Amino acid sequence: MPDERDDRQLVEAAQAGRDDAFNQLVLRHRRALFHTAVGLLGNPDEADDICQDVFIKAYESLGGFRSSSTFYTWIYRICINLCLNRLRSRKVRSFLRIDHEELALPAMETADLPVEQAEFLQKAQVAIAKLPDKQRAVFILRYFRELPHAEIAEIMDRDVGTIKANYHQAIKKLQAELGSYVRGDED
């Protein structure tokens, strides 16, 4: 049975030591957080682990959380930072030739789709994965999460203009690869 309380009420209950309230917050945001992480990292298992790290960090810092920002803005900020750190460490390892960096793409279930749609999805996956890391983060938060530019700016710790410019660039690149199927804000 879904919990009727909003995030703020659940956060306050969790801060008062109610573990069930924190569990509700986890279940409410876990899936969206996973898709954000896997969109950035490309590896579902790694993304799932990152999600756990996000909630552990959130749990540890819950006492200091103030409702000046929303709970999901806060956990997305943690998630994006962890993912970008992970990607940076991958790049360092690749530079040092410890690991060979490859485009990480999760396996897709396309058996139920017509061939052309399956091919389109494959192309979309590659095109999104090829976006620069921060641009990809902005694209995922805006296109899939549908967050306002201002909230993305808060999550990414950038000004709104930078976010809009990066989103615009991302849409242009994807439209070049996938055609007009990908629609930006202005379209």
Next chain:
Amino acid sequence: MPTALLSEERLWGAPPRSDAEFLVSLRSRLSPQKTELWLRGRQVALVAGVAVVMLLALVSQAPAPQVAAVETDSEGLETVVDDFVETTAEVEELQAYLAPETVEEVAVGDQYVESDPSAEELLNVDVEEFNLVLAELEETEFF
């Protein structure tokens, strides 16, 4: 904006773990922190307890004045308030111990004991000293 085809579920699939598995795993990662906190609290309590016990032991072993009652079969000595003194001495031995080195009369109980100097020594007066005393008496004016 996302469409039915270009959706996250299509692109990146579902999380590898179910919600229940995810929560159980998360809780197991969170509980050691709670256990650690509890264990740390217990350690502090244990150390504090040991410290208190050691402090009490030290306090109880500290030297303190003691009243030692020493019974003797002699009638004069009943109680000695000094833990460093133990004696089995008889009254006569104590009298000998307490006797002054200079020869004079000392009182022991009700009896007086005569000791030297002899009468001859007492009668032997220094003549010069005697004359000096007489001269002083002659010069003294009495009111």
